[in-house]
Amino acid sequence: MYYVELLLVGLVWGCTYAMMALGLTLVYGLLRILHVAQATVFTLGAYVGLLVANHTGSLAAAFVAAGLAAGALGPLIYRLVYQPILDKPPFVALVASIGVLIAMEDGFRLVFGPYGLSFAKNTWFTTSLRFGGLSLNLVQIWIAIAAVVLLLLFALFATRTRAGVAWRATVSDPAIAESFGVSVSGVRHLSFFIASVLAGVAGVLVGLLNNLVEPGMGSVISYKGLAIIVLGGLGNVPGTLLASVLLGVVESFGTVYLDKVMDRDAIAFMFLIVVLMIRPQGLLGKAH
Amino acid sequence: MDYYLSVATFAALNVILALGLNLISGFCGQVSLGHAAFYGLGAYGAALCSVAGLPMGLSVAVGMMVAGAFGILTGFAALRVREDFLAIVTMGVGFLFLGAVRKQAWLGAEMGIAKIPSPLDKWGYAMLAIGGAVALLLLSLHVRRSWMGRAFGAVAQDEDAARSIGIDVSGYKIAAFFIGTAAAGLAGGIYAHMTQLIVPDAFNFVQSVTILAMVVVGGIGSTLGVVAGAVLLTLMPEMFRFINDYKLLVYGGLLLAVMRFSPEGLAGLVHRWTGRRLA
Numbered sequence: 066m067y068y069v070e071l072l073l074v075g076l077v078w079g080c081t082y083a084m085m086a087l088g089l090t091l092v093y094g095l096l097r098i099l100h101v102a103q104a105t106v107f108t109l110g111a112y113v114g115l116l117v118a119n120h121t122g123s124l125a126a127a128f129v130a131a132g133l134a135a136g137a138l139g140p141l142i143y144r145l146v147y148q149p150i151l152d153k154p155p156f157v158a159l160v161a162s163i164g165v166l167i168a169m170e171d172g173f174r175l176v177f178g179p180y181g182l183s184f185a186k187n188t189w190f191t192t193s194l195r196f197g198g199l200s201l202n203l204v205q206i207w208i209a210i211a212a213v214v215l216l217l218l219f220a221l222f223a224t225r226t227r228a229g230v231a232w233r234a235t236v237s238d239p240a241i242a243e244s245f246g247v248s249v250s251g252v253r254h255l256s257f258f259i260a261s262v263l264a265g266v267a268g269v270l271v272g273l274l275n276n277l278v279e280p281g282m283g284s285v286i287s288y289k290g291l292a293i294i295v296l297g298g299l300g301n302v303p304g305t306l307l308a309s310v311l312l313g314v315v316e317s318f319g320t321v322y323l324d325k326v327m328d329r330d331a332i333a334f335m336f337l338i339v340v341l342m343i344r345p346q347g348l349l350g351k352a353h
Numbered sequence: 354m355d356y357y358l359s360v361a362t363f364a365a366l367n368v369i370l371a372l373g374l375n376l377i378s379g380f381c382g383q384v385s386l387g388h389a390a391f392y393g394l395g396a397y398g399a400a401l402c403s404v405a406g407l408p409m410g411l412s413v414a415v416g417m418m419v420a421g422a423f424g425i426l427t428g429f430a431a432l433r434v435r436e437d438f439l440a441i442v443t444m445g446v447g448f449l450f451l452g453a454v455r456k457q458a459w460l461g462a463e464m465g466i467a468k469i470p471s472p473l474d475k476w477g478y479a480m481l482a483i484g485g486a487v488a489l490l491l492l493s494l495h496v497r498r499s500w501m502g503r504a505f506g507a508v509a510q511d512e513d514a515a516r517s518i519g520i521d522v523s524g525y526k527i528a529a530f531f532i533g534t535a536a537a538g539l540a541g542g543i544y545a546h547m548t549q550l551i552v553p554d555a556f557n558f559v560q561s562v563t564i565l566a567m568v569v570v571g572g573i574g575s576t577l578g579v580v581a582g583a584v585l586l587t588l589m590p591e592m593f594r595f596i597n598d599y600k601l602l603v604y605g606g607l608l609l610a611v612m613r614f615s616p617e618g619l620a621g622l623v624h625r626w627t628g629r630r631l632a
Contacts, residue, residue, distance in 0.1 A: 146613065155437060156384045160569050168609065169605070171599065335449055341438065
């Protein structure tokens with residue numbers, strides 16, 4: 066039973082990673098940018114969600130507000146930071162992105178204080194459900210539901226709508242897509258919007274899960290998001306989802322068995338390095 | 354006086370770190386996001402030896418070799434993965450180092466290693482660090498003009514083309530990682546003896562990014578630019594005490610501004626204004 070519980074906890078983390086990593090892989094697939102600053106969007110979503118929840122008492126309003134705030138910030142970062150330097154070597158965008166991340170993390174610290182804020186009323190956190198011998202709290206269950214629903218919506222969008230088809234066409238060949246009348250710039254903004262909404266919602270969920278929202282909460286999850294998209298084979302959506310879930314489970318079991326040797330983050334990156342040494346193109350990536 | 358000496362020592366240590374990273378990322382084109390790990394390996398290696406009773410010179414040499422050995426391992430990783438994949442793997446190396454050290458009782462875990470013997474005075478450490486920085490500066494200038502430097506440049510620009518004209522790409526990549534990480538190990542060894550206390554968090558991802566910031570602000574690939582970048586970023590928080598509270602805000606903003614307006618850094622600005630390329 067203990068193992069089942071570890072597995073479930075791992076899967077819940079995998080769902081959180083998936084919400085974060087899907088956006089990162091969308092951005093990478095389109096622009097070849099490692100969008101570390103996604104952490105900023107995640108943290109902003111968490112803070113906005115917390116403030117709205119504490120003021121109105123409504124979690125639904127919190128999620129909507131967080132999604133909107135995050136959804137506005139992401140395209141803004143694209144517009145102000147990435148768009149002017151798209152023709153530069155890849156490390157330029159990466160370093161700029163790291164710059165945004167650490168500056169904004171300090172910004173959150175200055176505005177909201179260094180110690181983090183908690184939800185005034187977090188009933189999801191305090192309510193747990195028991196299934197047989199297993200106990201999960203409501204946040205964990207909602208994380209799983211949110212991840213599945215949002216990813217399904219994304220799959221429907223990508224396969225069934227005109228915008229989704231335009232998006233996929235742009236990923237595979239921007240020049241030809243543009244000659245068919247697709248607005249490449251529009252697709253890029255849309256990708257940043259989708260990625261950021263997912264990150265913002267994930268931010269609120271992780272804030273609820275830990276019952277704590279703090280300035281640095283996004284950075285480690287964003288670094289792991291990058292590890293995940295590399296693990297999945299950069300720009301490969303199914304690979305990213307597989308890698309997210311695998312990483313969640315590996316971490317969950319690793320923290321039990323490797324606790325004396327290394328911490329949770331080290332386990333995640335150890336897994337990344339080992340897999341990449343065996344499969345340099347990632348789990349589902351194509352070999353060059 | 355003591356204050357100026359310690360600022361000068363830290364500036365020199367940062368020059369060593371930044372020039373080492375510049376050799377890997379600037380000359381040889383292998384972006385590394387985990388340079389602080391090698392700084393840490395050098396510091397821990399030297400500290401353990403020194404606490405066990407070895408003389409300082411030998412301890413620092415051991416620290417350099419430890420860092421260099423792990424650098425060679427990372428160099429092998431650079432043979433398997435490229436560009437963005439490599440950037441993330443080196444970031445992983447940093448987290449792996451930190452996460453492993455934190456859990457090792459024999460490395461002092463979170464508390465680090467304290468009471469490291471300190472045989473020199475402030476002047477001694479300043480001279481040692483500045484000597485190391487000057488040596489590495491001369492080495493960098495020399496390498497750039499040597500056959501090795503040109504081979505590094507070829508690997509950085511197009512490794513397949515370099516391989517096709519018979520350049521030993523793997524050998525040069527590993528050499529770049531070895532020299533750059535051993536330099537970081539030297540800085541770590543001096544740092545450990547000078548401060549007499551090392552903790553894992555001194556070698557975290559922010560430290561790696563700070564070293565990268567020095568390289569990038571100075572102008573990646575330009576030795577003199579990188580020296581200027583390292584000295585500038587060390588002095589800036591000292592000159593403007595009020596910045597210390599907003600240090601990361603300023604660092605982050607500076608990185609962003611440099612990338613956005615002058616991706617070639619200070620060296621790029623000099624080139625734009627005077628028409629001359631910095632070495």
